Amino acid sequence: MYNADSTSKFLKGELLQQTGNPEFEHILLDSRKLNFAETSVFIPLVSNRRNAHQFIDEVYQKGVSNFIVSETPDLSKYPEANFILVKDTMQALHALVAHHRQQFQIPVIGITGSNGKTIVKEWLYQLLEKDYNIVRSPKSYNSQIGVPLSVWQMKPENDLAIFEAGISQPGEMVNLEKIIRPTIGVFTNIGEAHNEGFLNIRQKINEKLVLFMKSDVLIYCKDYLVLNECVNTFHNQVGKKEGDNSMQILSWSRKTEADIRIINIDKEENSTRIDAMFKEEPMHITIPFVDEGSIENAIHCWVVMLYLGKSQEVIQERMLGLGNIAMRLELKQGINNCSVINDSYNSDLGSLTIALDFLQQQRQHLLKTVILSDILQSGKSEASLYEEVADLLDKKGIQKLVGIGKGIGREKRVFQQLPNLKSAFYNSTEEFLQEFNPQEYNNETILVKGARVFEFERIIKLLEQKAHQTILEINLGAISHNVQQYQAILKPGTKLMGMVKAFSYGSGSYEIASQLQFMGVDYLTVAYADEGVELRRAGITLPIMVMNPEPSSFDAILQWNLEPEIYSLHVFQLFEEEVRIAGKTQYPIHLKLDTGMHRLGFEKKDIPRLIKLLMEQDYFHVKSIFSHLAASEDPFMDAFTKKQGELFTEMSGEIRKALCYPVLRHIANSAAISRHPDLQFDMVRLGIGMYGIDGNPEMQEKLQNVSTLKTTIAQVKKIPAGEPVGYGAKWKSKKPATIATVRIGYADGYPRNLGNGKGKMMLHGQLVPVAGVIAMDMLMLDVSAVPNVQEGDEVLVFGAALPLQQLATWGDTIPYEIMTGISQRVKRVYFQE
Numbered sequence: 001m002y003n004a005d006s007t008s009k010f011l012k013g014e015l016l017q018q019t020g021n022p023e024f025e026h027i028l029l030d031s032r033k034l035n036f037a038e039t040s041v042f043i044p045l046v047s048n049r050r051n052a053h054q055f056i057d058e059v060y061q062k063g064v065s066n067f068i069v070s071e072t073p074d075l076s077k078y079p080e081a082n083f084i085l086v087k088d089t090m091q092a093l094h095a096l097v098a099h100h101r102q103q104f105q106i107p108v109i110g111i112t113g114s115n116g117k118t119i120v121k122e123w124l125y126q127l128l129e130k131d132y133n134i135v136r137s138p139k140s141y142n143s144q145i146g147v148p149l150s151v152w153q154m155k156p157e158n159d160l161a162i163f164e165a166g167i168s169q170p171g172e173m174v175n176l177e178k179i180i181r182p183t184i185g186v187f188t189n190i191g192e193a194h195n196e197g198f199l200n201i202r203q204k205i206n207e208k209l210v211l212f213m214k215s216d217v218l219i220y221c222k223d224y225l226v227l228n229e230c231v232n233t234f235h236n237q238v239g240k241k242e243g244d245n246s247m248q249i250l251s252w253s254r255k256t257e258a259d260i261r262i263i264n265i266d267k268e269e270n271s272t273r274i275d276a277m278f279k280e281e282p283m284h285i286t287i288p289f290v291d292e293g294s295i296e297n298a299i300h301c302w303v304v305m306l307y308l309g310k311s312q313e314v315i316q317e318r319m320l321g322l323g324n325i326a327m328r329l330e331l332k333q334g335i336n337n338c339s340v341i342n343d344s345y346n347s348d349l350g351s352l353t354i355a356l357d358f359l360q361q362q363r364q365h366l367l368k369t370v371i372l373s374d375i376l377q378s379g380k381s382e383a384s385l386y387e388e389v390a391d392l393l394d395k396k397g398i399q400k401l402v403g404i405g406k407g408i409g410r411e412k413r414v415f416q417q418l419p420n421l422k423s424a425f426y427n428s429t430e431e432f433l434q435e436f437n438p439q440e441y442n443n444e445t446i447l448v449k450g451a452r453v454f455e456f457e458r459i460i461k462l463l464e465q466k467a468h469q470t471i472l473e474i475n476l477g478a479i480s481h482n483v484q485q486y487q488a489i490l491k492p493g494t495k496l497m498g499m500v501k502a503f504s505y506g507s508g509s510y511e512i513a514s515q516l517q518f519m520g521v522d523y524l525t526v527a528y529a530d531e532g533v534e535l536r537r538a539g540i541t542l543p544i545m546v547m548n549p550e551p552s553s554f555d556a557i558l559q560w561n562l563e564p565e566i567y568s569l570h571v572f573q574l575f576e577e578e579v580r581i582a583g584k585t586q587y588p589i590h591l592k593l594d595t596g597m598h599r600l601g602f603e604k605k606d607i608p609r610l611i612k613l614l615m616e617q618d619y620f621h622v623k624s625i626f627s628h629l630a631a632s633e634d635p636f637m638d639a640f641t642k643k644q645g646e647l648f649t650e651m652s653g654e655i656r657k658a659l660c661y662p663v664l665r666h667i668a669n670s671a672a673i674s675r676h677p678d679l680q681f682d683m684v685r686l687g688i689g690m691y692g693i694d695g696n697p698e699m700q701e702k703l704q705n706v707s708t709l710k711t712t713i714a715q716v717k718k719i720p721a722g723e724p725v726g727y728g729a730k731w732k733s734k735k736p737a738t739i740a741t742v743r744i745g746y747a748d749g750y751p752r753n754l755g756n757g758k759g760k761m762m763l764h765g766q767l768v769p770v771a772g773v774i775a776m777d778m779l780m781l782d783v784s785a786v787p788n789v790q791e792g793d794e795v796l797v798f799g800a801a802l803p804l805q806q807l808a809t810w811g812d813t814i815p816y817e818i819m820t821g822i823s824q825r826v827k828r829v830y831f832q833e
């Protein structure tokens, strides 16, 4: 246990104020994730964009009394808190957790490398959980923030720890090494991913090897040649320093002599047998996977188990039982207008907390339900474990709990005592399934969270909506990443408006808006009032601008507190009349100026009259004045853009002079944010960029792919040369061909002009052309070049490996049109990595 007294001593911080000495056991970095106020210490981190010291007030109000800060607050405002002042809060966080790590003498497995870290970690957990009480990183917590939060979970009852570490630039691993201090090191592999930030691959490897400075053993695959060279050099250096205690190396290889020599790999339909020699003894494992990544990951785990002295029989038996790992939390559309979050792979307090945070972020339904299995986490008594779970559910506002398992059932009283929670309990998944009644689930968000043995995927099957197998996957994490890329280039103080018109460019509506609201975006914009109403109904509280306020929607605008764009004197008068009748004053509006786009907006000649109207009345409060750029992405039009900017400055200046209160100005869309930073004014309107596309190549580099459209093969057939395919019977193959019919057509939004080979899709990593014309619900692909095509195979329509821009080019259109055209019958799946 830690308290302000002892912590300030080993952090060498200054105890600015001490009013008591309560102990803390939770580290709080994000004020939105506060669960246990009394036992938390708040450590506000400072980055270029965000200074979390501004949230001290909020968390103090919620009952936190321990703080580690790098800026002295106004202590008189917080009479009941302890403040430790340090130079740098990130360093203090690292030092605090490094100190915590020093309290434990148990084996600690540290994993780094380019790919497979999380899978190797989770598989080692699956393979070893019977023998040890294991603490491990939740999800992919491997960053400068994720690692301390992971290692902080170490408790006296643990006898094995497994942590992963990832870095994005030189100098970071030293910190993580001190925190993890692995005794057993695993270097998974080295790829080209995340090369940015590093001079070259050697620098990246050497930086990662720093994690193993003090390890007893290092496990790696020799077949990565540069990695092998770097490990040898590293081993010599570390060896010299440490004398006799030098690190042991355990290498494996498919090609040359190594400690574990892989001699044969034999793939069956659904499993792979791997044969090896270790200490001159033959041995083998069989795993229920056939892909190369899984084979490599399994061999890493195998070597760890050999090092830990596990017997052949144990290794063989457990390898057979390896399971899939959910790398991400997914939100899917479910039955009866429910949304379902599938986290049916593990259950422990750490991952439950993460899943509940994700659930809380989703605002679409007021009712939130959790279906929860026994928590499989030893160390705590059952009573105190479920007390903590009950407390969590209560704090997160969960109204319904379905508990499945004997353990949670024994403690049902702690849940039944909660006044706002309805609960039901079942002894087993089987029992729940027998009594399952779909009518009991309506308009709610359901988190399904259970340990693997409970097989909750059977529950997921019942709750998820059945739909044809073409899905649009939306990576909510990538949206956050992209927004942050733009925030990073905004001038200080510039606000950000998220464009969520047209179902958020086809990506969804409240799902995206919830994410943006959670991220602290300042404004949202929709095209039509009904889109805004839907967001309000889903619990979005941010201000929402409506770009096309039709008179027929004025009352909805007022009722739901939406803010119209006023673009002409006529609309001004119509809306003013409506506000007057409603008996309101100072209603928020936005003035749109036409500076050259010639779509909507006041022209220069209207300004004097507009000012006069504004001065004469008290019905409106002008929140912002804005205009739209016609060609901000085009270098050849920069002079035109500059002129638009000048005209905007002039016109908006006149209006601002006349109004005696502050008004925001904005003109920049996505491409303008990076290309015309001088036009950022007080706010920018981010649209397509947040969905991963920017006309500026420099900006495009920094963005992550958000949307992935996938479909599946319904049938495969072989046709002789010269046979026609599809409507019109015009397309013919010169050679005998293999034709695959996929479940997507123009009614799903796949452009019809991509027929006859203009469009291509990706199957097993290879591009395959469209054969014949595109039908309403289906189309055919010529897959002759791809071996082994099966019914049910997944086909990528667009995504990271086949960018939407490429489709747009093939189809002579722009990404906007394809994105917004994906029809609503295509099921959306939201996830966060």
Ligand SMILES: *Cc1c(COP(=O)(O)O)cnc(C)c1O
Pocket: 499, 627, 628, 668, 669, 670, 671, 685, 686, 687, 688, 689
């Ligand atoms: C759609 C829209 C935007 C966003 O444009 P992007 O190019 O997608 O960033 C900005 N402002 C207005 C007025 C818009 O209609």
